[in-house]
Amino acid sequence: MERQEFDALVIGAGAGGMAAAARLQLLGYRTLLVERCDRVGGRASTVEIDGFRVNTGALVTETGGENGRLFADLGVDPGLRMPRRPVVLRLGRRDVPLMSGPTGFVAQRLLSAVGAISRRTGKRPAPGPTLADWLDKRNAKPALRSLARNLTSALYAAEPADVELVLFWDYLTKPGGMSPYAIHPEGAIGPWRVVADDFVRRGGTLWLSSDVQGLTFVGGRVSGATVRRGGEVVEVDVRAVVSNAGPLQTAELCPPDALPAGYLERLRTWSRTGALITINFASRRRLGPIDGLFFFSTTRRLAYACEVTGTCPEMAPPGWHLYLGACAPSPATGEFDLDAELALLRADLREHFPGFDDARELSVEVCAGTDWPAQRAVPGKDEPQSTPIPNLWNVGDGARPWAGAGQSGCVESARLAVESLARVVALHSPQPGLTRQVERVSPGAGE
Template identity: 30%
Template sequence: MKQDRYDVVVVGAGMGGLCSAALLTHSGYTALVVDKLPFVGGRASSVKYKGFTLPTGALYVETGGVVEKLFKEVGAPFAVRSFPMQLCFRMGGRDYLMPQKGGLRDLMSHFADERETAAVLTAIRRAFAWQEPSMAISLRDWLLQHTQNEKILAIFRGLVNYQCVNFRDMPAGEFIRQLKFATGATAGAHPQGFLALMQELVGVVEAGGGRVWTSTRARSIVVRDGAARGIVVERNGKDLEIAAGAVISSAGPHATVDLAGSGHFEKGYLKELKEKVHPLAYVCVEVSSDRPLVDFPGVMVVPEGRRQMTMMCTSLAYPEFAPPGKHLLQAWAAPDSSFEPLDTAAEVDTIVGDLKQAIPGFDDRAEILHVSYWQKDWPMYRALPGALTQKTPVENLYNVGDGVAPLVPLGLPACAETARIVVADIRQRLKPAG
C-alpha cells in the first residue's frame, strides 16, 4: 500500500473539518482533508436543483461571530449578506412583529395580562441572574410551572424551533443557556450558497500547502500503541495509508469510534458516548411560487400547528437562490420527537399540512419543490451541546463538529469553536514537521 505523510489528517470537509484544516495550514502545519462526498461543506453546503440553490443543511450562519472571526483570521473572504433578524410570529391568522428590544414582553402582552406576563419574565430573569433551570426538565414542563396560557406556551414553542429542537425535548437549562449567551449577532447567507463560502476555506488550506480530497472515504483510523497514527482511505478504487501526527474527525463521535475500532477506547468514554450522543431529527420543505408566499423578508415563526415551524421566503432576501420570475420559501419543522426514529412519511404529511394551513391559497399559488429530513448520520445536530469533549481517549485523536459542541453556542459557530479548541491543543503538543 502506498503511503503519504501529513502533520494532521482530517476526516470530513464540513464546517468542523475545514475550519480545523484552515487554522492548521495557516499556522504552518501540513494538512490533508478527506471527504467521502463529491463536494465540500457537509451539512453546510448547497446544491443546484431546478435552477434553485438549496442547502444541504444549514441555511444561515451568524455574522460577526466565531465563524466570521475564524474566516478573517485565516484570510478567507466571508461574503455573507445578512437578512433582517427581527422575527414575525404568525398566530391565530395574524402576524405579530416581535420588537428587537423588549420583544418577548411585547409579544406576550397580546395574549396575557400583566400579571401572567410578569410571572414568566420573572422566572426567566431569575434563571439568567441566579441559576439556570435543570437539564432534567423540558422547557415545556419548566414553563408550565409558571403559566398554563396556551398562547404563551406557543410563543416559546416557536422560539425553540429557532434552535431546531422539539419543545418537549429541549432541556430548560439548555434553552436558557442559549438565550443567555446569545451574542446578538446577525445572520446571513452567501448569495451563491454555502458551497461558495466553504470553498473559501478550501482555498486557504490549498494555499497553505494542504490538500482537500473529495470522493475519498476514510476506511479506518490507524491506532498503534494507544495513539492515532493516520488513516486508510479509499481513493480511485485503491486503499492508501496516510501517516500523520494527529487525526481530527468530523464524521461524528460514533463514526470516529467505528473507524478507529471500539477496542481502543476506554469503557467510560464508550458509556458516555452511548448515553449522551444522540442525533437530532428535523424536516425541511422547500416551496416554489411565482409570487412571494409571505411578504416578510425575515424568519416567520408559526408555532401553533401540529408541528412547531419556522419559514422564510428566502428569495426576498436572496433573489439569487431562485431562477428569474420564481420565489423560494423554506419551511423548517421539528418532528414529533427530536430523538426518536422519524416516521418520515407521516411527519412530512403533517408538516406540509401545517404549511397549507399557514399560507392562504397554498394549493393554487405554490408547488412543493423539495422535501428533506435529517436524522441518524446526517442529522440536524449530532448531539446537544456539552455531550463530550473534543479529545478522545486515543492520544492525538480528536473530534470536531456538532457532536462535540461546547456548552454554547449551537450549529456552525459551535463547529468553528471546536476547531479552534482542537487546533490550539495541537499547537501546544505537536510541532509542524516543516
C-alpha cells in the same frame, strides 16, 4: 499502495471540519481534509435542482460569534448578504423583528442586560429540569408551549423535553448568543466554499468523494489512516486527527483494542440524534413577505421559514421565488412518522403561504438517523473535543461547548480542538521528497 504523509488529518468537511482544517493550515500544519461527499459543507451545503439552489440542511449562517471570528482570523469575505429583517417572530398576525428596528433594539438590549445580571449574580435556572418541566410547572397555555417547541426546533432540532431549561437560558443570554443571520447567493455552501478555497490556497490538501475507512495506531496514539479514494486505497501517515464525523462514528474507526474498556459502548448508549424536515418550494408569484428568517409562534409543526430569493435572487431561475419551511418532528430524537409530519408541515405552509398548493415542491430534505442527522447529540449532552486518545479530537455537533448551537457551535468546537492540538502536537519541517496533492475546489464543485 500509495502512501502520503501529513501533520494533521481532518475527517469531514462540514462546518466544524472545514473550520478545523482552515485553522490548522493557517497555523502551518500540513493538513489533509477528507470528505466523502463531492462537495464541502456537509449538512450546511447546497445542491442544484433544475436551476434552483436548494440547501441540504442548514439555511442561514450566523455573521457574528464564532463564525465571524473564523472569517476574520482567515481574512476572508464570506460573501454573505443580510436580509432586511434578519430574524422575525410571527405572533399570530403580527410580525415582530427581533434583530432590527425598535423592537429588535429593545430585545437585544434586554437579553444583554438579563445575561449580564445573571452572570454577575450567579442566578440562573438549576441544572436538571427541562424546558417542558418548566412549562408544566406553570400550567403554560398552548400558545406558549407551541412557541417553546418552535424555538427548540429551530435552534436545536429538538423538543422542549429534550432541552434543559438552564441550557436554553444560557444560550439566549450569553454574549452574542443571537447574532444576525445572513444568506449566501450560492446557498449554505457558499461561505464554506470560500473557506475551502482559502484552505487550498494556503497549501492545504482537500480530497472530495473520499472515505476514511479506519485509523491505525502505534503506542496508543493515532499514527495514520486508510482512505478509499477514486477506487484506490491510500495509506496516510499523520501526527494528529480531528474528526467531524461524530464521536461515535470516530470511535468506530479505531481498532477495538485501541480504546479504553467500555468507551465505545458508552458512546453507543449516549448517541441520540435529532431530526429536521425541510420542504423547499418555488412559485412564479410571491407568496408572502417572509424575506428574512421567520420563527413562528402558534403552528402545528412549522418552526421557521424563509423566502431566500428575497435576499439572494440568484438562488432561483429568473422570475421564480424560492422558499423553504422547516420543523423538527415529534419525537425529534426517535423514530417518527414522516408522512404524518409532512402533512402537518404542509398544512402550516398553506396557512402562512397563501397559494402554496399551486407552488412547485422541489424537494423534501430529511436530516435524521445516525448517517445524516440534524444534530448528533441532545442539546447540552455533547462530548468534549478531546478523547481518550491523546492525539485524536472531535469537532462539530456532538462535540460542541456548553450552550453552543448550530454552525457557530460547531465552528467554536473546531477552534477549541485546534488550540488543544497546538499545545501538544509540534510542527515539523516537510519531509524531503514529500509530494502533496492539492485539489482546488472549483466554483461549481458539488452542484
